[in-house]
Amino acid sequence: MNVDRLRPAVLALAAGALAGVLTGCQKGGSAAAPTAPAPAATTTAAPASPAGTTAPPAAPPAVTPTVAPAVKKPVVAKPPAPKTSAPATATPKAADCVDSPPGPDDVDPDEFALYRIEELDPSTGKVNLVVQRGAWGCAPKDSDGAPFVGTGEESRWALDQAAYVTATNPIVTSTENQRIGVQELIDWVKAHPDSGLVFRFQVGDDGAIHQLEEVFTP
Structure with missing residues (x-):
C-alpha cells in the first residue's frame, strides 16, 4: 500500500473526530465539565449549653459505710446491800403518851371517850353521842394499861x-x-x-359516824 495515500486519509479522520468532540462540549457543557463534588451531608450540631449552665456532676462513688466495732456496755458492780440486823423490840416513844392534859395537837384524831347517848326523832335515823376528845396518857408502872385523858x-x-x-x-x-346493834349500845x-369508855370511829359522807x-x- 502506498503510504502517501494513507496519510491524508488518517489526518482527515483525526480532524473529524476532534471536531465531533468539540461540538459535543458546546452542546452540553455538563458533559465536558468536570463532575461537581457532591454536597457534604448536613450534620445537625447539638445546641451548645447556655452560658452559666454547668453539666450535672458525676455521680459520687459509692461509699461503703464503716461499721463501728460493737462496744460492750460496762458492767457496774452493784454495791452490796447493807446488812440488816434483827429488828429490836419496839418501845413506846415519849410522844406516844401524855403526862399532862393534852393540848390541841395531842388530841387523838379518831378516838373519843363516850359518856352518854341522846335519842333523836326516829325520822332522822340518828342518835347523838355525848363525847370528849383526848389522848392516851402514860401508863403507871403498877397498872395494866394507859388511861385515856380527856380534854x-x-x-x-x-x-x-x-x-x-x-x-x-x-x-x-x-x-x-363483838358485833352489837346500836340499840344494844344505847x-x-x-x-x-x-x-368514859373509849371508842374508835369513822365518819361517812354525811358527817355522821358509820363505824x-x-x-x-x-
Missing part, C-alpha cells in the same frame, strides 16, 4: 342507827370485839352513864 368540853356527834358497832369488855363478856350506856369500835382497856 376540853363535851361535844355531840351524830351516830347513824345503821352503823357498824363492835364492843368488848365490859359491854360484852369478851376481850375481843341500852348499856343508859344503864352505865359517864363510863364505832370499842378500844379494849384492861
